[in-house]
Amino acid sequence: MAEYSAFSLLKNALTGNRDWKPAWRKPDPKPSYDVIVVGGGGHGLSTAYYLAKEHGITNVAVVEKGWLGSGNVGRNTTIVRSNYLYPQSIRFYEHSMRLWENLSHDLNYNVMFSQRGILNLAHTPAQFDDYARRGNAMRHGGGDAELLNPDQIARLYPGLDVSASARFPVVGGLLQPKAGTARHDAVAWGYARGADRRGVDIIENCEVTGFLRDGDRITGVTTSRGEIRAAKVAVAVAGSTGHVMKLAGIDKLPIESHLLQAFVSESLKPILPGVITWGGGHLYVSQSDKGGLVFGGDLDGYNSYAQRGNLPLVEEVMSELLAMFPAFARVRLLRSWGGVMDMSMDGSPIITTGPLPGMYLNCGWCYGGFKATPASGWCFAHTIARDEPHEINAPFTLDRFHRGILIDEKGQGSTPKLH
């Protein structure tokens, strides 16, 4: 019997819920491993899981400086989509989408992946064409996309201001039906449990404070819980990339750490069927299963490792949300928070071997890495196991910036705060 099922729930309910096991063990670090994954976020955990599952590498430790999932995986707006423009991106995120679609089964853990669709609103004919370009690119890359007119949109989203008198009237929208949301914490916990059950050591409260090296080669890490050696050290620390890589002597990277705030309203009865974004600025909103409106917008716009933002952005986001849904003026903000984003110079990620021998790097997720969690771990595991990228992540190199082979979805160039 699967460890988790309706039946096991019932059985445990009858026995007073006495027999549940910890979702993952709390082992002390061993002196050495085949692979150390630095960072117990979604990507680190899925990397460990796929190392074990796809490559049979189970002598793996995931070291996490705080509590598991305390980074961005535990604080994102949970949007999963693959509505990209460039073929490289479409291929990667479509791969992720396929993994998502079977993830709860694969992990025997309900990650509540719900394909409720994402709708991008367009407010000028030029923007509508731009979305059509992207939607068509998706269709040419094997993805799903549809264009909706304002009537169709109004029917999907009652309460949305589709009036012609709106400051930025809705002229149409791009819908990706397959997109949706997943329960962010469950993704971390599900991967952790999956990896744990396959033998991976998940070590919390274990901060990497330095790297062990043999000449140029990385041979392990020093941590707040002692030295740990490994043949391979894979870094997947998202917002902390700059800081952690400095510990390895890499002083500069095409990454800036920026602050992204997110917001949740009080619980409401269902009012938003899916994810919807506003094109007059930058805003995305959906409703959690608990009923809170979960939403966010732009970065605060300055380098930060603080996980905590400031008011101007809060006000900006609210004004945009209400431009869409004027009725929400009387809905109340319950909580706001911030995460540290590893913004890359073209807005696309990096999954690569190196930059030092014995090291592997996974970063540059900007604010879109949650949806990538399965594919990122899957590709990173491949890259670590085989010492070369899979063709799906081959374009996402570290040297592409200098070489000018950019994957700049937004066309913003090397201004990370604009991606």
Next chain:
Amino acid sequence: MVDQLSPLGPVWRPGSHGNFAAGVGVVLSETQPGSIVQVAAWPGEEKSLMAVIRTVAGLALPDGAGGGVFTEEKAAFGFAPGKFLVVDQAEGLFATLSAAITSEVGTVTDLSHGRTAICVAGPKAEWVLAKFFAIDFSLVAFPAGAGRSTVHHDIFAQIQRTGASQFDLYVFRSFARAVWTALCHASEEVGYEVQ
């Protein structure tokens, strides 16, 4: 000469509005100066530039960031390092200043059409302006004559205090109608009069 057309158009509604039962909180007006000129000194030339302003416009600018002066007809204030806005109810100031300021000293830019001047006056002027700008309008922090550059979201504004409870706002002409509408809206609560 042809008169300048006000950008306020249909939103300019003279008279009293809003909750003025208990008196008018602010008086809003468009001052329509004939000349709005930006002069800017190269670093080190600020003093010579201020001297020219004194000779040409008869305005003795005080030293210090944001310093300014005003008379019935004219006004000048610093709003950025080495940069001043000089305003005259009469036209022609751009030509006079251009003639007087050499390229060794600085530059002169005509903004007579590019900026709209709005005056907010009255006991609630500080209160109304504080709804828009994150600067301290109290007299201690913002003395009479002084200038400030600030912004309300997308709308950039240069503001000179021209009285204990009077401010002149210079905003981009294309935004003037939006600013005016917003000012009227924000003033309703205290009652306002458009002159």
Next chain:
Amino acid sequence: MLINCPYCGPRDLSEFSYQGDGNRTRPDPASTNQAEWNAYVYDRTNIAGDHNEIWQHAGGCRAHLRVTRNTLTHKIISVGFARDERHKKPHGHRRSGAHS
């Protein structure tokens, strides 16, 4: 966050526009050193701690400021005009000219 503009005084964050890492030096316009250019355009120190950065007082005097700010706490340690800092640098920068 309040940034103390040397001209305007302390002003709210909403008046400023972040212009990025202040540790970057733009190569001489005539430089043909590709690596230098690449580094200028793409590489960032991204310090977790006191960070040297450029802000423009875009909603104020529009001057660019060189700010030292702690990226862990957001505490601002120092502010000055970016142009002054630049003047203090040992090498003046050549005017542009033809490739040599």
Next chain:
Amino acid sequence: MSPRRSQTGGRVDRMRTIRFTFDGRPFTGHAGDTLASALLANGVTLFGRSFKYHRPRGVLTAGIDEPNALVTVLHGDVREPNIPATMLEIYDGLTVVSQNRFPTLAFDVGAANQLGGKLLGAGFYYKTFMGPVFGPLKGTRFWMFCEYFIRRAAGLGRAGIAKDPSRYERMNAFCDVLVVGSGPAGLMAAKAAADSGARVILAELEPKFGGAANWSGETIDGMAAAEWASTMVRDLKARDNVRLLPRTTVWGYYDDNAMAALERVTDHKSAPGKGEPRHRHWTIRAGSVVLATGAFERPLVFPGNDRPGVMLASAAERYANEFGILPGQKVALFVNNDAAYRAASTLRKAGAEIAAIVDVRGEISAAAQEIADEGGGELLRGHAVVATEGGKHISGIKVQKFDLANGALSGEARHLDADCLLVSGGWSPVIHLASQAGLKPEWNEALQAFLPPKPTQNWVGAGAFNGRFTTAEALTEGLAAGLSAAGSTGGTDSVPEVEAPALDPHPAPVFEIRAKGKAFVDFQHDVTADDVRLAYKEGFVSVEHLKRYTTLGMATDQGKTSNVPGIAIMADALGKPIPDVGTTRFRPPFAPVSLGALAAERYGEVKPERLTPMHDWHVENGAIMYTAGLWYRPMIYGLAGETVEQAYVREAKTTREAAGIVDVSTLGKIAVQGPDAADFLDRVYTNMFSTLAVGKARYGLMLREDGIALDDGTTWRLGNDDFLMTTTTANAGKVMQHLEYLLDVVWPELKVRLTSVTDQWAGAAIGGPRAREILASCVTGTAVDNDTLPFMGIVHGEIAGAPVMICRLSFSGEMAFEVYSGAGHGVHVWEALIEAGKPFGMVPYGLEALGTMRIEKGHVTGAEIDGRTTARDLGLDWMLSKKKPFVGSMMMDREGLADEDRVRLVGVIALDNRPLNGGAHIVEEANESEPRNSIGHITAVCYSPMLGKYIGLALVKGGKKRHGTRAFVSDPLRKRFGPVEIVSNHFFDPEGKRMHG
């Protein structure tokens, strides 16, 4: 038995009756009542249903910490859900409905969830609903099917979809000292700071200032505490340097003492005054802050502790003293500390019978003992409540002996009648604001409470906030805090005398009574003590995991009453001290804030409108307006019965055949002035400007630092040191910032000034074969013939008395001129041109015709310069000077940007004579059903009146090499597939004969 209003007492205005409805039933209350107090006065104790099990719930508190009594306020169609009844001041016409119940509050089918019991424990949904691995419900479908029902059961109130007509505003304030909270500590602090001359703001979330003084029943300075508070408030009100903000919750502590506060300006009124905002969003920039936010009382965790009729002791005291309400006739108390004894005394004096005081402690202070002695009722020391009895309201309790040392229960359970149970589990200082900066609060063992962290910002604390739970201490600390915040070294003020029973502020360390039955920790989210233990068992032991796994503290009250008990239970399970578990992270807002308030003045008008000088003319003359960024621009000037396509085709055709005029005032315009201006332009443009003669203009292209195209436009040399640069409408701001950065940061040695003069000039472009004649007929002061005004030449003249500057340049490809006049003269000049054009058949044209003509000419704009293309991609390599470096020159040739396989600008012609769409892709294969292998996309389309065909510009791999070849437009999104010919982007008059005339 039920609560009722006592004959006297309280500070509601019994002379003023207020009518409101709850779930359709009419009720009355008095001015000064909250919905909670008014309903209690009417004997109502069932207020709502809990989140998960839909348990009946009453009111637990009297304030902002209320987890249970949440209601929805209706204003016609406009709904406001999840409002604590304890914070809702009643007014005539108030309409309230209960929530999270179906069909009624009393009979709710959702209550069946309770039967799920242990099945629905914390995190049950992670363990099931994965569904079958095959069949129609495979994969995510099954979960989505279940989710549908889960979502409907969850959620609390229902939001509406009708637009809220209210007004919201923001306010910026500056002060030396912001005092948050107006209890004894806050009032003292405000006065002390004000006395020392500081500018003070005092914010209080309640309608009345005074905090605990309003209901403590103590004596301060020989007056009733409430009286003392009123005196203080009168004194403060009279001062110029003090601003009092009632109904104002300070909810956010942001960097550098930027404090966010929400003032509920008119929520308590039947109708707002003229122009009055409903909520005002304050940003208060305070030199220093005094945090005097008091403390929240905590409930105890025991089976049945959520039954309506169970209430915090301090809340009951408040209902009695402030509202003249007896929450029950026969009141029992269950406490672990002294403070609640005062409540017993208060209620007894107000006329209630005290059934019993159940105290977990064996020993109590003399003061408490004294109160118990005078109170009648039994004092059961060393006892605990192990159950409550009753249905939707409490009718009795069960009590057992309790051993404080080990938490063991013993002896027979005894029944006691009670229609109200007051609980007190100690106090938690309101440290939320101080903790928002992220530092950890500090546990105080004696007080069994988390005290504020060390300051990281400029604040001082005072009173109960600091864990100083007596009024005397609050006053002393308030005075000191006020002085220190104001930077004053000493005042002459003395601390007022307090008369109060000498109760011991230290509670016994008891949080939970472990007996059989559901014992609630988080009332709103139905998190039980067993849920906490389940989380422990499954390894969710970090306090953050505990929170996320059980949702403890994630409800609308953010665990104000429940977090500490939950942490204590986890600590107990772990066998660790409470501080080792720690608190979860505090975040703004301290209490929920309306989104409308945060959008403030932007609610209803998210962005300002930007208008050209000729805007009104366009609208009056039939233009349909487009938004272009913040600007509005004419799309077409349609005639009656015309389609958009017919209109723009007519406009473009007329322009090419006679003349047309278009408003180009939105182009970005930057004055570039100074002796180094020409040098600077050479550096930032890819082509040369230093060689440009005065009185001439040149087309220029700028790259970004990374070598990608940034913007294009013409720059006019008006004087030796004086240039007028134009940019595209969309990029004006971006270009300005780019140039300012270079000048200020990179080349400060250059003497160049940049000024935005976009708004200074009105621009009208007039083009077509008759354009020159039209101009000649209305311009004075200059000739406009070929010699005086050659291509790219500039002249100055007048039109109808207004000075103008004319440059002969062309976007349409026609003989064309841009006429610039002062913006204030824009309409005047425009109308004169329109008048002059009449005899020549000139039409005004909009963006569609402009686009059509530029596509025919193959010019690029934002759709092609999209931040991803290089100069070469756009066919603009001819503009890349080899004689000088320029911004981007070293980066534009990198391998990825020089790649032959990149998309390049071409023209496309629809071979099936059907319209094309922007955003359509181009493919080589005639395979409509399986879109794949895109080789590029269409950027802009039109019907070309000159070619009589549907044409477009496209970025296609191979570019020029494909000229003359065929491909297909593939636009599956709009179901458009068909053959196209790829041609040069210069469709029309490629030699430019027409514009050179």
